[in-house]
Amino acid sequence: MKSSLINGVTIDDTFAEAFGMSGTGLIITADTPKWAMICATTMTGFGTSVIGCGAECGIDRVLSPDETPDGRPGVRVLMFGFSPDALIPQVANRVGQCVLTSPGSACYAAVDGPIPIPLGTALRQFGDGWQTARRAGGKRYWRVPVMDGEFVCEDKTGCVTTAVGGGNLLLLGTDRRGTLEVAEAAIDAIAKVPDCITPFPGGIVRSGSKVGSKYAGMFASANDAFAPTLKGATRTELNADTVCVLEIVIDGLTSADVANAMRAGLSAIIANGAAKGVTRVSAGNYGGKLGQHHYHLRELV
Amino acid sequence: MSQLTLTLKSAPATRIDLSGLAPAIAGGASASALALLTIAPATRLGDLFAISGSTGGDINLSGTTSRVDGIGAGLTGGTWTVEGDTGANAGLDMRGGKLIIKGNAGHYLASGMKAGTIHVTGNAGDFVGGVASGKRFGMTGGSVIIDGNSGSRTGNKMRRGLILVRGTAGEAAGSRMVGGTIVAEGGFGPHTGQLMRRGTLIGPKVEHMSATFADCGTHELVILSIMSRAWTHDLGPLAPKPLPAKVRRYAGDLASIGKGEILLTA
Numbered sequence: 403m404k405s406s407l408i409n410g411v412t413i414d415d416t417f418a419e420a421f422g423m424s425g426t427g428l429i430i431t432a433d434t435p436k437w438a439m440i441c442a443t444t445m446t447g448f449g450t451s452v453i454g455c456g457a458e459c460g461i462d463r464v465l466s467p468d469e470t471p472d473g474r475p476g477v478r479v480l481m482f483g484f485s486p487d488a489l490i491p492q493v494a495n496r497v498g499q500c501v502l503t504s505p506g507s508a509c510y511a512a513v514d515g516p517i518p519i520p521l522g523t524a525l526r527q528f529g530d531g532w533q534t535a536r537r538a539g540g541k542r543y544w545r546v547p548v549m550d551g552e553f554v555c556e557d558k559t560g561c562v563t564t565a566v567g568g569g570n571l572l573l574l575g576t577d578r579r580g581t582l583e584v585a586e587a588a589i590d591a592i593a594k595v596p597d598c599i600t601p602f603p604g605g606i607v608r609s610g611s612k613v614g615s616k617y618a619g620m621f622a623s624a625n626d627a628f629a630p631t632l633k634g635a636t637r638t639e640l641n642a643d644t645v646c647v648l649e650i651v652i653d654g655l656t657s658a659d660v661a662n663a664m665r666a667g668l669s670a671i672i673a674n675g676a677a678k679g680v681t682r683v684s685a686g687n688y689g690g691k692l693g694q695h696h697y698h699l700r701e702l703v
Numbered sequence: 704m705s706q707l708t709l710t711l712k713s714a715p716a717t718r719i720d721l722s723g724l725a726p727a728i729a730g731g732a733s734a735s736a737l738a739l740l741t742i743a744p745a746t747r748l749g750d751l752f753a754i755s756g757s758t759g760g761d762i763n764l765s766g767t768t769s770r771v772d773g774i775g776a777g778l779t780g781g782t783w784t785v786e787g788d789t790g791a792n793a794g795l796d797m798r799g800g801k802l803i804i805k806g807n808a809g810h811y812l813a814s815g816m817k818a819g820t821i822h823v824t825g826n827a828g829d830f831v832g833g834v835a836s837g838k839r840f841g842m843t844g845g846s847v848i849i850d851g852n853s854g855s856r857t858g859n860k861m862r863r864g865l866i867l868v869r870g871t872a873g874e875a876a877g878s879r880m881v882g883g884t885i886v887a888e889g890g891f892g893p894h895t896g897q898l899m900r901r902g903t904l905i906g907p908k909v910e911h912m913s914a915t916f917a918d919c920g921t922h923e924l925v926i927l928s929i930m931s932r933a934w935t936h937d938l939g940p941l942a943p944k945p946l947p948a949k950v951r952r953y954a955g956d957l958a959s960i961g962k963g964e965i966l967l968t969a
Contacts, residue, residue, distance in 0.1 A: 431925075472928040508925050534901060534962055535882075536926055537863060539933030545926050554925045 406700060410676025411683060413699050418570045418664065419687035420695040423452075423482045425565030425655045426489050426519050427512035429465060430501055431476040439464070441507045442477035445500035449481070450602045453621065457492040458482040458567060458653050460599025462512075471510045471541075472554065478512050480599045482653040486517045486561045493559070494524045501555075502528065502546075508554040511541075513655065515560030522546075522555035562655060566695050569652035569660035571667050572610065572628070572684040573675070578646040580678030582606070584671055585648045591670035598654035598663045607649040610686060641681060649686065657695050665702045672703065705759045707734060709752040711766035711787070718790060719743045719751065722773025728758050729779055769809050775802040778819065791828070794821045795835070797845060810854070811835065816842045816864065822941060826851035829873070832866050832883075833859035840881065842866070846934075848941045855892075858885045861902065865934065867943050877904045880963060884930065886943045891965075899956045899963040905946065907969035916955035916965055923949050927966075 405412050430445070432438040442461050449459025462478040470476035481496075483489040501509045502525060509521060522544035526533040529546040535557070536543050542557035571588065575581030589605035592598065600606075615623035626632050627639040628647045640647070650667055654660040671683055685699055707728075719742045727740055734757050738749030748754070760781070764774065767787035775783050776795035785793075788806040796815040807825035813832045827849045832842030833856055840862040852870035860879045865886070872887035872895075880899040887906040895909045896916060927946050934942040950966040 471932065472925050473932060474925070474928070532962075536903075536930070538926075538930045539936055541933075543926060543929060545924075551922055552924060552926065554929065 405682075406703075408703060409672045411672050411680055413668075413672075413703055414682065414684040415698075415700055416685050417687055417690070417696045417698040418568070418685035419690060419693035420566050420568035420570075420657075420660060420697065421693045422563070422695070423458075423484065423565040423567035423653065424486050424489055424517075424561055424563045425480060425482045425513065425653070426486075426493060426515065426559055426561040427462065427478060427480045427655075428493075428497070428501075428521070428559055429470055429476050429478050429510040429512045431465075431470045431472055431474040431508045431510070432504065433474065433506040435464065435475040437504065437506055438475050438477045441501055441504035442479050444504065445496045446479050446481075446601075447500070449496075450607075452482070452484055452488075452567070456483065457489060457496075458599070458601040459492075459496070460601045460605075460653070462597065462599055463593070471556075472508055474508070480513075480597070480653070480655065482565055482567050482599075482601075486519065486563065489561060490519055493519050493521065497521060497555070498525055498528075502548070502553055505550055510556045511559035513560045513562060515562035517561040517563065518558040519561045520557075521559050522557045525553075525555055528553075564657075565653065565655050566657045566660045567653040568693065569654065569664050569695070569697055570686045571650045571664060571671070571699075572686060573648045573650070573671060573680050574640060574644045574682040574684060575646045575648075575675075575678070575680045576643045577679030581646045581648055581680055584675045584678050584680045585650060587674065588650055588667040588670040591666040592650070592652065592663045595659065595663045595666050597656065597659040598652055600650055600652055600663075602649075602651055605650060607651055608647075610647070610649045613688060639684070644681070660695070661697055661702065664697050664699075668699065668702050705757045706761050706763060707737075707754070707756045707758050708763045708765070709748070709754055711764075711768070711771070712751060712753055714768050715743075715751060715770050717743060718770045718772055719746065720773045721748075721771060722776035722792065722795060724748070724773075725775055725778040725783075728762065729777075732758065734758060767806070769807070772809070774804075775800075775821075778802060788825070794819075794847075797821070807851070808849075812849075813842050813845070813847045813866075814838075815840075816845045816847070818845045820845060820938070820941070821847045823847075823849045823851070826870070827853045827857075827868075829854035829856055830859050831857045831868075832861045832864070833857070834861075834879075842883065846938060846941075848938070852889070853887075857887075858883065858902075861885070865943075867941075872906070877902060877963070877965075880904075888944060896956050896963060896965055898959045900959050901962045903963070904965045905943075905950070905968060906965075908967065909965060912953065912965070913956065915958040915961075916953040917957060917961075919952040919954050919964075921949050921951045924952075924966075
């Protein structure tokens with residue numbers, strides 16, 4: 403494999419393989435930035451992978467009051483799923499359980515896509531007949547009475563089917579703490595890129611998987627080629643001194659967003675990776691046959 | 704851009720009806736064809752109006768009086784500016800565009816209006832945005848801004864849209880209303896919201912609040928910020944004045960289904 407050494411970090415000549423997905427988004431507002439963030443964090447929880455969580459969810463960015471429909475502090479969250487139909491129950495359940503319930507919250511569309519996803523359409527029935535609809539600026543809002551006033555919720559949000567899920571970077575390091583710090587810096591850089599999220603805990607995955615398993619019924623299992631404790635026992639992909647591999651997974655509303663996020667992440671890793679023990683950056687793929695989107699690392703640096 | 708100017712030569716002795724004008728212009732009629740439009744028995748537009756310019760752009764009317772009915776009826780786009788008063792049914796069934804009346808408007812202004820904007824610099828008569836006989840609803844969209852006062856039953860059976868009265872709205876504003884918003888910055892008269900089902904009335908006071916409106920207390924309503932911002936975005940300087948953070952909410956009319964509200968801003 404040809405690779406290039408940049409600023410002490412080896413960039414593998416490989417590519418991340420990602421998949422077409424459907425993406426939707428919401429603006430969540432509250433009386434204070436703190437409560438908008440609590441609400442957004444709660445509603446995007448348990449949203450790491452479509453395989454087990456139904457949707458991949460994350461916070462895109464914090465919104466200032468003049469960016470939100472009601473002039474209050476807000477947070478934009480994005481949700482990704484296999485299809486618009488798969489996102490519908492995810493939006494309804496997450497907004498119903500985590501946004502409706504959160505003090506002072508309100509919820510609006512944040513993606514202007516061609517496919518409508520019901521928002522207030524379903525939730526309004528919590529009002530038990532006391533809910534009222536209101537049209538403002540060409541959009542329809544529901545006012546649902548709750549115990550701290552009214553829950554205001556836009557009727558629908560939009561969904562795009564041009565989203566991409568599974569853009570990724572693998573950081574290989576000789577020091578666990580250092581590698582984590584570099585991954586965190588990459589996440590901070592990616593957070594500044596609009597229209598994308600890193601859905602795993604803190605944006606980082608440590609259990610990258612391979613397809614299939616020796617056990618029936620398991621679709622994915624330990625990526626033994628990237629497991630440092632097996633490097634002598636298996637056909638490893640790691641260097642002799644690698645002790646830690648961390649993965650960053652990126653979902654974006656468009657392919658360009660994912661590429662921009664990977665570029666930002668790579669740049670942060672190259673900038674201060676070597677000093678903290680990151681020796682190599684690689685990416686996960688399936689030989690290029692499964693995913694429609696390929697992101698070649700060396701084209702992104 | 705071309706302009707068409709219609710100037711009333713002398714005050715008409717009977718009522719005249721200009722409701723055919725906007726559809727004829729929309730249908731591509733030329734200025735000379737418009738002169739032949741019948742606007743009263745044995746009376747054509749050219750008999751009473753001096754017509755200059757050509758169609759295809761903005762329309763200006765001047766010298767109109769309260770006997771000139773149907774100005775801007777059926778308007779679908781473009782800007783009409785009226786220098787003078789208008790009779791009944793100005794902006795009737797409007798579907799778009801902008802109608803500016805620099806004067807007073809008669810009864811049934813904006814009746815059946817679906818979209819667009821009407822701005823009256825003077826006062827308006829009764830039944831602004833009200834339901835016409837034989838119709839199910841009054842206004843179903845768009846915005847009406849009246850710098851002066853409005854008459855009785857403003858928004859009678861209104862369903863959607865905004866009526867802003869910078870002065871006071873007369874007796875029984877919002878009667879039988881099924882949706883939409885009426886803002887009366889100078890306050891409302893008696894019998895406000897009589898038999899309203901849904902919709903929102905906003906103003907500093909109501910002259911004698913009906914017993915069938917229930918005081919629900921003072922609240923901060925998120926929806927008001929959304930509405931304020933949308934009005935400012937859509938109407939610019941014509942938008943209602945900023946609303947206070949807290950309003951006193953009265954639910955009613957409880958003699959109907961009671962899902963409407965009067966929000967007092969003072």
